[in-house]
Amino acid sequence: MLTSLLAALLLAPGAVDAAEYPTPKYELRLDDYYINTVDYRFPSGLRVLFQEDHTQPIVSITNWIDHGSTYDGLNEKGESVEGLAHVVEHLAFRAKHGDLPKNWDVIAQLGGILNASTSTDWVNYMTVAPVDSRVMLMRVEALRLNDGVAGVTEEDVEAEKSIARNELRQGYENGANGSAAVRTAMVHLPKLLWPDDHPYRNTTIGTHDTISNITLGSVQRYVRENYRPEFSTIAMVGSFDTSQGKPMDLIFQAFADVEHLLMAPENAEAYKKLTDAQEKDEFFANWVNNTLVPHLQEAAKTPAQSRVDCDNRAEPPPLQSDEIVKISGMVDNVTAVAAWSLPAGYCSDDINMQVAAYSLQNYILRSLDPTYDPLKQESSIRGFGCGAFTDREGSTMFCYVEKGAISKKSAEQILDDISDALYLQTAPIDAVLKPFYENNLAYQRLYGISSTLNMTDNIASLSGRSFYLASHAHYTGQPTFFSDSIKSYQELQLERVREIGGKYITRDRM
Missing domain, CATH: 3.30.830.10 (Metalloenzyme, LuxS/M16 peptidase-like)
Incomplete structure (x- = not known):
């Protein structure tokens, strides 16, 4: 009797509206994370x-x-x-x-x-x-x-x-x-x-x-x-x-x-000219008390300045050549590599720009397999990927595909496959594509936050801690790489990611 009742509930048309089941948001919100x-x-x-x-x-x-x-x-x-x-x-x-x-x-x-x-x-x-x-x-x-x-x-x-x-x-x-x-x-x-x-x-x-x-x-x-x-x-x-x-x-x-x-240059030059040890000690003591201490006190009142003028970043230049360069090398498979120039890094938009770049990998998979789900990261296709690295005067994004990873196509045809996937950056978000876009953004957010947290949790990553602390503080002025990164991933916006992709990661700039 119980089995029959369950079957009736499951099979009866319209018995339960699927819309009544809540869809998980895949959102992760964390308190501010700060390392002294x-x-x-x-x-x-x-x-x-x-x-x-x-x-x-x-x-x-x-x-x-x-x-x-x-x-x-x-x-x-x-x-x-x-x-x-x-x-x-x-x-x-x-x-x-x-x-x-x-x-x-x-x-x-x-x-x-x-x-x-x-x-x-x-x-x-x-x-x-x-x-x-x-x-x-x-x-x-x-x-x-x-x-x-x-x-x-x-x-x-x-x-x-x-x-x-x-x-x-x-x-x-x-x-x-x-x-x-x-x-x-x-x-x-x-x-x-x-x-x-x-x-x-x-x-x-x-x-x-x-x-x-x-x-x-x-x-x-x-x-x-x-x-x-x-x-x-x-x-x-x-x-x-x-x-x-x-x-x-x-x-x-x-x-x-x-x-x-x-020391500042004028003090440094005067100090280096001294040869008597006592004079040097007296100079240094006076410099510490009268120059260094006031300087540090004043510096502590104001944030350090960014070394990148993020408000006036130059636009990346147009493509210098659309020629497909063929290079002979000792590689296992013919590999096609496509690249794009992007704006300078070390600015508040960095994470959105990087996610726009890394999303192309999921777009390529989606264009080849309409059932591909970025959250599951399940695909039989291997031998390709996308990456990006940011620099002070401009950034670079690239995707590579080995022949055989997608098909037995030529390098030119593989590049066409990459080009075909670019439409997903600006395609209308209809009912079919909306779950894909949301899941892609959810994956990028969760992966980014978990990677950042792993840097602070794993003792083996102390070298990574000092690396990212130094680079982030040096260019942005802020000594808060981890909390800044987590916050940026939390605040990822699909519209901004699509805007960056549609503007810079295009066929005419590839």
């Missing part, structure tokens, strides 16, 4: 931040220098040294300051691990080590800003040039390191996306010829011009006490003998 941060902005322009975290007895430090490969310039003969910033990044680990071992040996003796990376706009140095080494870790970064390649020889330069050329071969030419097709395309795409006079026209890795042009003199020139306190933000995260001025004590210990890096 101590923030010092020195008269020299150097910024140093500390975040206290006692989950493990370690410390992570990132030195963010906002001059990257766009400042490579020329050597003494007037030849291009494209790739110089990247080679300098390598050489900085070989630097030797006074009686200390080389930088990489200092870190090794502390039981630490190190890494670094270079982009068009920046270079950063990241180190994780036991907490007892925190003063020495800060000392290494102070000495890096004083002379980033101290003790580096011609032989060191030649050795790192060879290593850089090997990276070029392995990472961009023969497919031995990562996604060779995408990386190789990234060497060629800048010249298709950016005009001749744009700072992103060249690449970070350089070419074999331009790497060969690098000299010790050009290395020293680059460091002298770009490794400067006004271009640097240092972030330290870990198990230390941030109360009662202890971070400032750490800074003074680490910057001993290079205190001028904390």
Whole structure:
């Protein structure tokens, strides 16, 4: 009897209106998330931040220098040294300051691990080590800003040039390191996306010829011009006490003998001219009491300024060429890569812009499979994806598709498939497409928030914490990367995401 009754309820037409069942909103609202941060902005322009975290007895430090490969310039003969910033990044680990071992040996003796990376706009140095080494870790970064390649020889330069050329071969030419097709395309795409006079026209890795042009003199020139306190933000995260001025004590210990890096240029020059130890001590004490303390008190009253003029961002340039460039390389499958230039990053609209870029991956799947649900992330299609990276003068988005991932089509036909998916960015939101758009936005929001929270929850991500704290504070002025990111994901707007996609991620700009 019970079975018959259930069957009657289930089968009776119109017995229950489906609209009566509530549809989950897939919304996540969180309270403001804030990690206590101590923030010092020195008269020299150097910024140093500390975040206290006692989950493990370690410390992570990132030195963010906002001059990257766009400042490579020329050597003494007037030849291009494209790739110089990247080679300098390598050489900085070989630097030797006074009686200390080389930088990489200092870190090794502390039981630490190190890494670094270079982009068009920046270079950063990241180190994780036991907490007892925190003063020495800060000392290494102070000495890096004083002379980033101290003790580096011609032989060191030649050795790192060879290593850089090997990276070029392995990472961009023969497919031995990562996604060779995408990386190789990234060497060629800048010249298709950016005009001749744009700072992103060249690449970070350089070419074999331009790497060969690098000299010790050009290395020293680059460091002298770009490794400067006004271009640097240092972030330290870990198990230390941030109360009662202890971070400032750490800074003074680490910057001993290079205190001028904390001073405005006029004070720094006067200080460096002093030779008598007592006179230097008196000068420094007076500077701390009469200049530094009032400066820090005043700085604490006002937020730091953004280094990007978000209200007057230049529009990305029109496509420089619509030619399909064919490149031979050692890859497993023919791969088509499409790219677009976008506005500069580090502004409040960053998350909307990134979501517009990453959404194209779901749009491609939806155009191929009308039943695809972004929330489920279930698809048999592999070998393709989309990504985006933001920079100070402009951003870049790309999608790649390996032949066979979607079909056995040619590269040109695959690019047409990508083009066909672009219509979903501006298609009318009817009853059929509305659930897809809402689920795509819900997925992007949930994924973004969970990724951000994982950075704060996982001890292994302390290096990521210092990385994002340094970069976000440096460019936006705000030392609140995590709460800012969570808030941006919470406030994602479908209309704004579609507006960005429809304006910049279009067929005529691909």
